[in-house]
Amino acid sequence: MSALRTDFWIGIGVVVLGSALALVAVPEGVVSPRNVRIAVLSPAFWPNILAWVVALMGLILALQSLRRRKASEEPETAAPMPRRGLLRLLALAVGSIAFCAFATKLGLVWASMVAFAVVLLLTGTSYRIAAVAVAILLPLALYAFFAHVAAVPIPQGMFVRLP
Amino acid sequence: MSFLDSAAAGFALVAHWESIFYLAMGVLVGVVAGAIPGISATMAVALTLPFTFTLEPIYGILLLLGVYKGGIFGGSIPAILIKTPGTPASSATTLDGYPMAERGEAGRALGIALYASCIADLISNLSLILLAGWLASFALSFGPPEFFTLILFSLTIIAGVSGESLVKGLIAAASGLLLATIGLDLVYGTDRFSFGDPNLMGGLNFIAVLIGLFALPEIIDFVFKPREEHHQARQLGGRWASFADLRRCFKSIIRGSFIGVFLGAIPGIGGAPAAFLSYAEAQRNSPNRDNFGKGEIEGVAASEAGNNGVCGATLIPLLSLGIPGDVITAIIIGAFMIHGLQPGPMLFVTHSHMVYALFMGLILSSFLLLGVGSVAIRAFRFVADVPKSVLAPSVLVLCIFGTYAVNNTIFDVAVMFAMGWLGYLMRQLKIPAAPFLIGFILGPLLENSFRQAMLMSGGSPEIFVRGPITWTFWALTALALYFIIARLRQSWRAET
Structure with a gap:
């Protein structure tokens, strides 16, 4: 697989991972007390932001590799796995x-x-x-x-x- | 405590044979590890860290600083003798060092590399002593909002350690920050990703994460592709670097030292760019500029002065502000914390004697490097011959014992293995591990200062622009981002 195609799939994988963290792992894994008055002080605030940042960066990586793939004429050869x-x-x-x-x-x-x-x-x-x-x-x-x-x-x- | 009292207390702390012994031992371990192709200075510091747990904090930290300094110089030995830089910072040294070795002047090249390294290290340490205290006294007026903006600025160092892809570096850094959220919440005391497991309530152990990320992927890679490397080391030759050589290179050494100090004090730049910049400046100013790249002794001196000039200077942000200058100092921050010390401005108030003891130890390390380096150069043949098939499992056993010894739990060893596989996967996918570690270390500091500031202000974000210090850090962050984006645009344009 070429480096650009690999980067595209890494990007997609990171988007899935970040979204799963934000939508499943944070609600399930972080216990937030009900009496939190300021949203940014919630124990879930920071992990949520970071999970979405991870997903966003994955999306940027995927789009970037798509853009580069269009521009380059790199032959897509599959390297044999030992x-x-x-x-x-x-x-x-x-x-x-x-x-x-x-x-x-x-x-x-x-x-x-x-x-x-x-x-x-x-x-x-x-x-x-x-x-x-x-x-x-x-x-x-x-x-x-x-x-x-x-x-x-x-x-x-x-x-x-x-x- | 006055300056003189602190200095006297520091002297009393460092004026023991143990201090000199551990410092010399650290320099020796660092030079040997740096000289073995495949063991980086970072890995050497990470593997030495568990051996410092039972030592007095001053001895433990001096040992690690010795490994750091020795490791950076040690990398120049294989760079000159077998054209394989032991550390990335020694890459520029190969340009002229190896051609000199081919001409039969390896001893001369190694000699000038050693002199340049020691002089640059001394200048760098003196700069640290002059600047760190001043910067720390300024940072004493920092509150949580100032620290938040400072740490946010220091996260821009990720751009410097991201390698080929900044986006991948950012993915790694955000993942490291996320991993650091595991454990009990510091404000409400509730579970975060610990799922009721007591092993996870205190968060993941720093040493397990560190050793897993930086030492295990090497071993896993070797298991995937076992290869025994035999290097053809050059003879040292009859000529050693003379005083005339040193005098000829002196200007380049001093210039390179200050380039190293300047770049080292800026978090995230590291030794390799300093070495190349110093080399380029020496070439531009030298009357022998046409000889550069063909075995010019001034080129070796400039490169080594550049990369060793960084060593003391990376400790300036570490000691005065509590932020790492590079990956190795990120590990050393962990060592400070393990010994109950928090690097930063308060260290100069609560443990000023310790700070002065470290300063004195660092000055001493420059001289120890001269002695240990001279011996190591002659013993390199034995060091280079360590077979990798024996080295790799040995490192694995060291990792296991070192990680277990932190909390006496096999759970940490399991975390280390998990991090090792993660590090290996990241390496295969060309995602850099250094931003991950920096995110993992800075994550709790960033989150705590943010939440403390928000508690102080009752949730108003205006607190983050409350004074000139926060404004300065916002401006520096914006400036750093501008350069990062400009660099990205430049690389995109070059590709399309």
């Missing part, structure tokens, strides 16, 4: 959700080591020994700093506890 890259991104997204779900049960240190290993598996490396060493030592060093120097209670998990 499928393997997309699969890796999907794996990373699933991994990040799993991390948030299990990090406290597994322990932040062990979960971080797993996260390190997952990224390594996804990207590959020709420095395997260095990578394994860093994957083990870095979370342990960070644990030592945050738990023992900064007194941050790092979650230990249910399996292996660190001193």
